[in-house]
Amino acid sequence: MTQLSELTAGTPKRQSPASSPLEVVASQLRWEAEGVVSLQLRSRTGERLPRWEPGAHVDLILPTGIERQYSLCGPVDDPSCYQLGVRRERTSRGGSEYVHAFLRPGQPLLLKGPRSNFGFRRAGSYLFIAGGIGITPILPMVRQAQSWGADWQLLYGGHTADSMPFLEELREYGPRVRVFPADTVGRIPLTEVVAQVRPELEIFACGPESLISALNEATAHWPAGSVHVERFKSRPRVRSEDTPFEVVCAASGRTVEVPAGRSILNALEEAGIRSAASCRSGLCGSCDTAVLDGVPDHRDEILSESDRAAGDRMFICVSRARTPRLVLDL
Structure with missing residues (x-):
C-alpha cells in the first residue's frame, strides 16, 4: 500500500462502493525520481x-488481481486523466513491482474510487509536511492552497534529493518549499517548526511512521483538530485479548458470530455475506459501515477521536465490538 490514513481532518466522506470498477488504460509512465514513476490513467x-x-485516493486493480491504494496527485480540474505516484518498494508484495517492471502504456486496468479519507479544507494558513512518496496526497493540497491565495509552507524530506519525486514542480513555488534530503541537509526540524502554536494554522502531513510519530509528539500541545495526518500502513497496537461477539445484519436480519482472532469482514464473508473491502488493514475506508446499535471497538487509522466517540460507523476489516452485539447496516 502506498499511503492511506489516520484522519483528523474532519469526517471522511462516506461513499457507496461502485457497482463495478472503472475500466481505464495506462496512458503514460514517467520517471519522477529514483525508484518512483508517475502513472497516468484514462x-x-x-x-x-x-x-x-x-487528499483522495483510488484502488488500482492490476491484471494479476492485486489491488493497491494510491493517492491521486495530478490536477484536480482535469477530468480526462488521473495521475498516481508509485515508489518501487523493496519489500513489494507485487503491486509496485508490477507497475515498475511490467506495466506499459495502453495496458488495461481496473480502478475503484476515488475515495477521500484525508480531507482538505479551508484554513487561515497551512503547514504541509511530506516524507518521500508521502508527497503524493500533499501535492494537490499545495496546488489548491496556492490557487486560493492562502498562506502556506511545505517541508519536504527524503533520504536523498534524487529519491524525492516532483521536486521540479515544487521548486516553482520558491521559498514556500523547504527541502530536506537527509544525506546532505538532515531531517525536518519538526520540534523547532511547531514549537509555537498558531491558532489559524492547520498542519497536513503524510509520510513514514517515523515522521508521523515525531510530528504527533512535537504537536502534543496543539489544539485538537489542527493536525491532520495520513499513514502508509497501520500502526502496531497493543490490544487486549479479543472476545467473541455477534453481528446482526439489519438489511437481511441474519446474525453472524465473530470469534476471537477473526475480523467482522472475514466472518461475514464466510457466512456468504459480501461487503466492500480493499486494503483489509483499516486504511483505505472501503468497508465503511454504519452502526445502528452497539459500541464499536475502533482499530482503524481513519476516524478522528470525535468520530470514534460518535460510534455510528466503523471499518469492519479491523475493528471489533465493545458490546456482545452489534447491529450493522448490512
Missing part, C-alpha cells in the same frame, strides 16, 4: 473520470 471509453478533491 478511461478506456474516453469518458470523463469522476471528480475528486485533494
Whole structure:
C-alpha cells in the first residue's frame, strides 16, 4: 500500500462502493525520481473520470488481481486523466513491482474510487509536511492552497534529493518549499517548526511512521483538530485479548458470530455475506459501515477521536465490538 490514513481532518466522506470498477488504460509512465514513476490513467471509453478533491485516493486493480491504494496527485480540474505516484518498494508484495517492471502504456486496468479519507479544507494558513512518496496526497493540497491565495509552507524530506519525486514542480513555488534530503541537509526540524502554536494554522502531513510519530509528539500541545495526518500502513497496537461477539445484519436480519482472532469482514464473508473491502488493514475506508446499535471497538487509522466517540460507523476489516452485539447496516 502506498499511503492511506489516520484522519483528523474532519469526517471522511462516506461513499457507496461502485457497482463495478472503472475500466481505464495506462496512458503514460514517467520517471519522477529514483525508484518512483508517475502513472497516468484514462478511461478506456474516453469518458470523463469522476471528480475528486485533494487528499483522495483510488484502488488500482492490476491484471494479476492485486489491488493497491494510491493517492491521486495530478490536477484536480482535469477530468480526462488521473495521475498516481508509485515508489518501487523493496519489500513489494507485487503491486509496485508490477507497475515498475511490467506495466506499459495502453495496458488495461481496473480502478475503484476515488475515495477521500484525508480531507482538505479551508484554513487561515497551512503547514504541509511530506516524507518521500508521502508527497503524493500533499501535492494537490499545495496546488489548491496556492490557487486560493492562502498562506502556506511545505517541508519536504527524503533520504536523498534524487529519491524525492516532483521536486521540479515544487521548486516553482520558491521559498514556500523547504527541502530536506537527509544525506546532505538532515531531517525536518519538526520540534523547532511547531514549537509555537498558531491558532489559524492547520498542519497536513503524510509520510513514514517515523515522521508521523515525531510530528504527533512535537504537536502534543496543539489544539485538537489542527493536525491532520495520513499513514502508509497501520500502526502496531497493543490490544487486549479479543472476545467473541455477534453481528446482526439489519438489511437481511441474519446474525453472524465473530470469534476471537477473526475480523467482522472475514466472518461475514464466510457466512456468504459480501461487503466492500480493499486494503483489509483499516486504511483505505472501503468497508465503511454504519452502526445502528452497539459500541464499536475502533482499530482503524481513519476516524478522528470525535468520530470514534460518535460510534455510528466503523471499518469492519479491523475493528471489533465493545458490546456482545452489534447491529450493522448490512
